[in-house]
Amino acid sequence: MQKRKLLLAAVLASALPALAAELSVKIDIPQLAVAEYHRPYIAMWLEKADGGQVTQLAVWYDQKKKDNGGTKWLKDMRQWWRKGGRDLEVPLDAVTSATRAPGLHSLNFVAGKAPLGQLAAGEYTLFVEASREAGGREVVRVPLSWPPKEARSTGSKGQEELGNVTVQLKP
């Protein structure tokens, strides 16, 4: 009897990760032909359709500057800043990390785990905002439903500061 329970627990444990819904985001940071290039600051968050609830997913900023000096430009991601950026204490576990070079970058978020956590069912918009020192600023939006009922791929594209943003959902 005891054995069977253990076995059941083991089966459930191994099955659980496969049951957790996944949200993957691929962002293309374009190579820009400019005289003075700085890597972009990038923020990514989910907003409920009514705009109320905000879930922070990722913030990339210059973490190498002395005395956390890179935080000075966080406010230049203006939309993110208004959507809770200004209330965050950075660095923030599971959310903040260093800026990244031009190229394709993948991020993977799993239901139940930070920073996605227990996201309530509903219609959301994924926002990706990029801002570059001595450069421009751009926001790309991708609508999505959570939790996903089936595997789905969707996306959008920026004009200059951001290339393709692809969202893959897995139930």
Add this chain to the structure above:
Amino acid sequence: MHSLTRSFLAVALLASVSVAHAHRTWLLPSAAQVDGKDPWVTVDAAVSEDLFELGANALKLDGLSITDPDGGAVQPNQTFTGKYRSSLDLKLAKSGTYRISLVSETAMASYKLNGEMKRWRGNVADLKKEIPAEAEELAVSTTFGRLETFVTAGKPNATVLKPVGSGLELIPLDHPSEFLVGQPARFRLLLDGKPLPGLTVAVVPGGVKYRGVLKETALTTDAKGEFTVNWPMPQMYWINAGYPARVTVPEGQPRPPMPAKRYNYSGTFEVLPQ
């Protein structure tokens, strides 16, 4: 040990340069072409992160030089320096094109005094009196800067479009008060009066705050030091070049030593719709 101190010093100097470089210095004329019976122009001088958006500091108007359409020197009618900008008002008494320049020589010095590293930044003229004679391991880098814009009252002329012949300067080969979208504009870049080939020049439209995307173009001067700009939209533009060119050092690699002389040029040009 000595070379270690040196390279630390070079890094420290370069670090301060890159911080300063994130800010852009500019002149902004109220218009490039002024018509009418009583033409006046106002020019703002400031340092900021986004072009033509006030927000960091005013620029001092020391080193201001205004050349009138006959090639003579003129003084502004009034000047003002506030928190975010300096301004000058100029009555365009003569018909033709004026050149308004702000020329600077800035020194960055680093030295050891009683075993302690010190840094100093200021006008070249103050260098001798500000740095103690007993300073050791003195390293100085001088930046020659030129900020410029052109304005025309009535009919344009070309007297002020001749090179000054010193430092880094940009000579418009098409008339700078008559730039229009859809009409390519040619320029020649000179160092001490000689064409400077193979240097990358940044062409940046203002107003990025309201547009988001920067729309900057990087152009490289040809064998004659020339390049052609195709304006993407009507706007005030900032054209900038620095010599020697900035080098991008891969992460973890040591930075090259700071050049003893650096040159920086920024010109502001108005581009109107067709």
